[in-house]
Amino acid sequence: MKPTLTFLATLAATATAQFDYTKRSAPFNLIVLSSTNDTLNGTLLSACHEGAAIEGFCRGPKLSDTPTYGATFYFNTSYETNETVVYDNYGSLDYDLLISGNQTVPSAMQLVYDPTSNVAVPILYPSGGETYSSVYFDKSEELYIQSWKDDTVDPAVSKEEKVKQWYVCTTYYSYTYVTLAWVVGKNATPQNPTCQKVTVKRVWV
Numbered sequence: 312m313k314p315t316l317t318f319l320a321t322l323a324a325t326a327t328a329q330f331d332y333t334k335r336s337a338p339f340n341l342i343v344l345s346s347t348n349d350t351l352n353g354t355l356l357s358a359c360h361e362g363a364a365i366e367g368f369c370r371g372p373k374l375s376d377t378p379t380y381g382a383t384f385y386f387n388t389s390y391e392t393n394e395t396v397v398y399d400n401y402g403s404l405d406y407d408l409l410i411s412g413n414q415t416v417p418s419a420m421q422l423v424y425d426p427t428s429n430v431a432v433p434i435l436y437p438s439g440g441e442t443y444s445s446v447y448f449d450k451s452e453e454l455y456i457q458s459w460k461d462d463t464v465d466p467a468v469s470k471e472e473k474v475k476q477w478y479v480c481t482t483y484y485s486y487t488y489v490t491l492a493w494v495v496g497k498n499a500t501p502q503n504p505t506c507q508k509v510t511v512k513r514v515w516v
């Protein structure tokens with residue numbers, strides 16, 4: 312689905328979306344694929360504590376048949392369709408934080424930028440915040456962010472590109488963890504030397 316121009320303008324201005332994405336996908340796990348590191352390849356991302364009701368995407372164990380706590384995510388969209396899986400459509404990456412044993416707090420992923428680093432950290436905030444970063448999945452089930460404009464040329468041109476600047480790095484949002492990270496800029500090299508290039512893939516549970 313192609314968002315409207317108004318939507319694009321908003322997206323370009325804020326890089327985040329403030330819509331009600333309440334149509335929820337089936338649950339899935341997220342694994343990272345690495346072509347150079349066997350230890351890392353095929354491991355799960357799992358939610359880890361980054362503050363009160365706030366989580367990051369920590370490096371987890373290898374995907375197995377045993378469910379891993381904190382590794383179930385959802386994709387929320389606002390797209391009106393009866394299809395069960397929608398590809399190449401914007402949405403939010405969601406997680407149900409469990410508190411007090413049985414209460415769930417729906418949370419959504421937002422990229423957190425540090426002006427002095429090109430390594431942004433995806434963080435899950437309770438949806439009360441109403442701000443989340445729009446992400447997409449392609450038909451290979453790979454997570455990406457859509458670029459609409461190529462500003463590497465002068466003058467910039469409209470150009471749709473699926474950008475997959477995902478890395479696993481030691482990050483410092485509030486604790487020092489090995490987490491998923493996003494390196495800002497098309498083909499940019501992370502300034503953080505711990506970063507390893509990965510692909511993020513959705514595996515339905």
Ligand SMILES: *[C@@H]1O[C@H](CO)[C@@H](O)[C@H](O)[C@H]1NC(C)=O
Pocket residue numbers: 331332333334335387403405417418419438
């Ligand atoms: C995602 O959708 C579910 C089901 O409608 C809803 O409970 C949850 O609040 C939504 N998450 C966000 C961040 O809007």
Ligand SMILES: *[C@@H]1O[C@H](CO)[C@@H](O)[C@H](O)[C@H]1NC(C)=O
Pocket residue numbers: 344345346347349352353
């Ligand atoms: C990485 O893991 C995936 C799935 O677990 C597997 O299909 C692929 O062959 C592995 N890649 C390498 C380079 O080992």
Ligand SMILES: *[C@@H]1O[C@H](CO)[C@@H](O)[C@H](O)[C@H]1NC(C)=O
Pocket residue numbers: 348349350351370479489
């Ligand atoms: C593979 O990744 C793990 C986890 O991030 C890391 O500890 C290890 O040093 C990496 N191995 C190589 C050869 O880079």
Ligand SMILES: *[C@@H]1O[C@H](CO)[C@@H](O)[C@H](O)[C@H]1NC(C)=O
Pocket residue numbers: 391392393
């Ligand atoms: C979804 O299915 C319902 C019931 O069959 C139908 O009324 C509705 O128009 C469908 N919506 C779309 C967007 O296809």
Ligand SMILES: *[C@@H]1O[C@H](CO)[C@@H](O)[C@H](O)[C@H]1NC(C)=O
Pocket residue numbers: 412413414
């Ligand atoms: C949560 O569990 C507690 C203790 O078992 C129970 O008293 C309470 O009613 C439960 N709350 C919900 C929303 O299920």
